[in-house]
Amino acid sequence: MSNPVYLALDMPQLDASKALLQQVKAHIGGVKLGMEFFYAHGAHGVREIAHCGLPIFLDLKLHDIPNTVAGAMQAINSLEPAIVTVHASGGRAMMEDAKAAAGENTKVVGVTMLTSLDERDLERTGVKGSPHDHVLRLAELAEQAGLDGIVCSGHEVAAVHKQWRKGFFVVPGLRPAEGAAGDQKRVVTPRKARDDGASVLVIGRPISRADNPAQAARDIEATL
Numbered sequence: 001m002s003n004p005v006y007l008a009l010d011m012p013q014l015d016a017s018k019a020l021l022q023q024v025k026a027h028i029g030g031v032k033l034g035m036e037f038f039y040a041h042g043a044h045g046v047r048e049i050a051h052c053g054l055p056i057f058l059d060l061k062l063h064d065i066p067n068t069v070a071g072a073m074q075a076i077n078s079l080e081p082a083i084v085t086v087h088a089s090g091g092r093a094m095m096e097d098a099k100a101a102a103g104e105n106t107k108v109v110g111v112t113m114l115t116s117l118d119e120r121d122l123e124r125t126g127v128k129g130s131p132h133d134h135v136l137r138l139a140e141l142a143e144q145a146g147l148d149g150i151v152c153s154g155h156e157v158a159a160v161h162k163q164w165r166k167g168f169f170v171v172p173g174l175r176p177a178e179g180a181a182g183d184q185k186r187v188v189t190p191r192k193a194r195d196d197g198a199s200v201l202v203i204g205r206p207i208s209r210a211d212n213p214a215q216a217a218r219d220i221e222a223t224l
């Protein structure tokens with residue numbers, strides 16, 4: 001089985017990103033580029049990172065009216081990303097149009113509830129009920145809209161996997177047993193997420209901020 005770990009390259013410096021990637025690339029299965037990197041380096045930066053030969057997950061978390069999101073998707077098609085994110089709360093029509101505009105080899109996944117949020121945060125945004133119910137509801141909407149899968153925390157992935165057997169599930173908010181959670185609130189270990197049905201494990205700081213990133217990536221790989 002291929003390595004499910006996608007390294008989140010969350011840094012604005014292109015050279016430092018490439019250097020980190022060189023150190024760890026033998027121990028990961030893909031690279032995630034998010035808004036921090038993309039706003040700094042755009043399509044050129046994505047192409048530079050793609051030279052490493054690993055699949056690229058373009059985590060742009062698109063969230064706008066359907067026409068605008070479809071246009072954004074078309075604008076990034078030439079980069080041939082393996083995975084792209086949209087916010088599931090953007091609604092069914094937005095997700096349908098995003099999927100229709102994406103390249104045929106790109107998986108479009110809907111971000112459900114950010115792993116940095118808990119039930120109290122959810123309530124403050126006006127959503128009543130548990131994160132579990134909220135994630136399952138948005139997963140159902142994403143499936144109806146024809147998306148390939150969703151992004152959720154390791155707390156929900158087992159239930160979502162049960163509800164959507166063929167879905168593609170991206171799980172961030174991962175920490176090895178001794179790792180500091182930082183701004184993440186719904187956290188599990190990489191192994192637990194994988195055992196519960198995650199297709200992709202997104203891992204950033206536990207590798208990128210480690211004293212020895214290659215060793216950290218190797219240690220995580222060994223737990224899987």
Ligand SMILES: O=C(O)c1cc(=O)[nH]c(=O)n1[C@@H]1O[C@H](COP(=O)(O)O)[C@@H](O)[C@H]1O
Pocket residue numbers: 008010034059085111113114115116151152172173174184202203204205206
């Ligand atoms: O879409 C994501 O990748 C994402 C969704 C989510 O709910 N939570 C979340 O942390 N992420 C991303 O996953 C990565 C997690 O980074 P670390 O907490 O450093 O491992 C970051 O790049 C986040 O942007």
